[in-house]
Amino acid sequence: MRVDAQKNRDHLLVVARTVITEHGAEASLRDIARKAGVGLATLLRHFPTREALLDALLRSSFDELTVRAGELETSSAPEDALVSWLRDCVAVAREYRGATELMAAALEDSESALHVSCVTMRAAGTGLLDRAQAAGTARVDIDGTDLFALVAALAWMGDQPSFAPRADHLLDVVASAILTS
Known part of the structure; x- marks a missing residue:
């Protein structure tokens, strides 16, 4: 270029x-x-397309989340790493109000410009979740897709004026529901 x-x-x-x-x-x-x-x-x-623009914006954030997951995996206890990454991921999703629907749809649409970025981000979270599950500190009845759905739900709540003041509290509730300890 x-x-x-x-x-x-x-x-x-x-x-x-x-x-x-x-x-x-x-x-x-x-x-x-x-x-x-x-x-x-x-x-x-x-x-x-709008998706191509969002992909360009989100890709760097998702790449940072992937790197962050790797750092957390080696520097933090499994449950701390998972919750810290979950908070970071929700913060990124909230930054792009209204993008969570596109991100969720992109997981199923391999033709979407956002597909690869979303799959990569989900894989980073799945790795942290798997590690916490193997350590016995996270529920074993959820997977990376569930975790991604929870991120989307928490980001959506942050976009809603009536729920936004409760979003951080609800993130704590969800994090404690994921953890077994």
Whole structure:
């Protein structure tokens, strides 16, 4: 990619992150382009679909969560690692209000631009869950898909004005329900 094209792409991502954080995943692509000082066609040339834009935004966060899972696996007790990663994952999902539906759908749709990122993130959490289960500190009747669903549910709650004040408390409740100790 040419240097100027990469610079435009990076700028679009910065602006898109701000707009989506403020207005949610359904924010107008036209507004993102306008705020970035480019035409809609330029935005669509870099990101042909809303999912492609969200994938570019989420991929770096998901990659960070994957790295974080590896760090936690070697530096923390299994139950602490799992809960810490769960908190981090919910925080990322909350940052992109409204993206949880797209993320959940992407798990089943291998053609989705978000599919690989979501599968990678789920695998990172599954590894931590498996480790905690092997240590006897997490329930054995849940799997990585259940964990991903709980992340989505907790992120969704954080998006709801009536539930948002309770979201952190409910994350604690869910974490304690996952753990056996």
